[in-house]
Structures are given as structure tokens and as C-alpha cells.
Amino acid sequence: MQADSSVAPGRPAPTGRSGGARTERGWLDAPLFRQAVLLGFLRPGDRLPLIREVVEDLAINPNTVAKAYRQMEQENLVTGRPGQGTFVDERQSAAVPASTYTSLHRGLATWLRRAYAAGLDEQAVDALFASVHQQTRNEGVA
Numbered sequence: 001m002q003a004d005s006s007v008a009p010g011r012p013a014p015t016g017r018s019g020g021a022r023t024e025r026g027w028l029d030a031p032l033f034r035q036a037v038l039l040g041f042l043r044p045g046d047r048l049p050l051i052r053e054v055v056e057d058l059a060i061n062p063n064t065v066a067k068a069y070r071q072m073e074q075e076n077l078v079t080g081r082p083g084q085g086t087f088v089d090e091r092q093s094a095a096v097p098a099s100t101y102t103s104l105h106r107g108l109a110t111w112l113r114r115a116y117a118a119g120l121d122e123q124a125v126d127a128l129f130a131s132v133h134q135q136t137r138n139e140g141v142a
Contacts, residue, residue, distance in 0.1 A: 033072055037088055040098045048078060048086045 036042045049057070054065045069086050072078045079089045115125050 033077055034075075037077065039101055042088050044088050044090045046088045047084075048088070050085060 033042070037044075048069070051062055051065045051069065054060070055062045069078065069080070073080055073086070076089055076091060078086050080086045112125065115128065120128065
């Protein structure tokens with residue numbers, strides 16, 4: 001995978017030696033992987049690192065990596081291609097342009113700074129966000 005200027009600011013495109021996804025334990029977690037796809041850090045067709053590369057980079061059991069890749073395949077996040085590797089499934093795509101995510105990221109970061117400056121702690125910020133998120137969904141916006 002090539003570094004892409006459309007990736008959110010301050011977040012390098014995840015890359016490994018194979019040119020696939022960055023090999024960090026978090027990338028083996030399906031919800032985080034899905035988030036990486038939705039935010040444009042990984043794109044449809046990107047190749048994930050080979051299991052042995054992940055094992056070498058993270059010093060973890062190959063069965064752990066294989067299990068994570070199988071789970072992601074069962075959730076249609078990735079597709080295994082015999083002899084080629086594991087790739088982000090072509091059906092996965094960011095529905096929103098990266099520029100929109102960048103703008104929303106900046107706005108949310110500004111809101112968070114204001115909330116913390118006003119004295120809210122992390123739990124209060126989470127509660128406020130969840131409340132507004134739920135209200136917005138109930139209004140039919142989300």
C-alpha cells in the first residue's frame with residue numbers, strides 16, 4: 001500500500017514490510033480493522049502482511065494471527081487469495097471522502113478541547129457525546 005495524502009492528518013497510512021497493513025496488535029482486532037477501513041487508513045484491495053511477517057514483527061503465536069485473519073474473513077472484511085495473501089475486501093469502502101473525515105476530525109478535536117477546558121472529565125465527555133449521538137439518531141439524522 002502506498003502512503004496516501006488523503007489519509008487523515010497526523011495518521012500515517014498503515015504499512016508493513018510487505019506493503020500491507022501496519023503490523024500492530026490492534027490491527028488484528030476486527031472492530032479496529034473495520035474502523036481503519038472506514039476511515040481510509042486501509043483501502044479495498046490493500047494486502048495485509050503475511051502471517052509470518054506479523055509473527056516476526058510482533059513475536060506472537062501464528063495461530064493468533066491466523067485466527068484474527070479468519071475472523072476478519074468471516075466478517076467479509078478481508079478476502080484470502082491462495083498464493084497471493086489476504087486483502088481488504090473490495091466490498092469495503094469509505095462512503096465519505098477523506099477530506100470530509102479530515103474536516104470532521106478537526107471539528108471534533110476542537111469540541112473535545114473545549115469540553116476538557118470547561119472541566120469535563122473523560123466520563124462526562126463520553127456521556128455527553130453518547131447522549132447527543134442518541135438524540136441525533138432519534139431525530140433521524142444519523
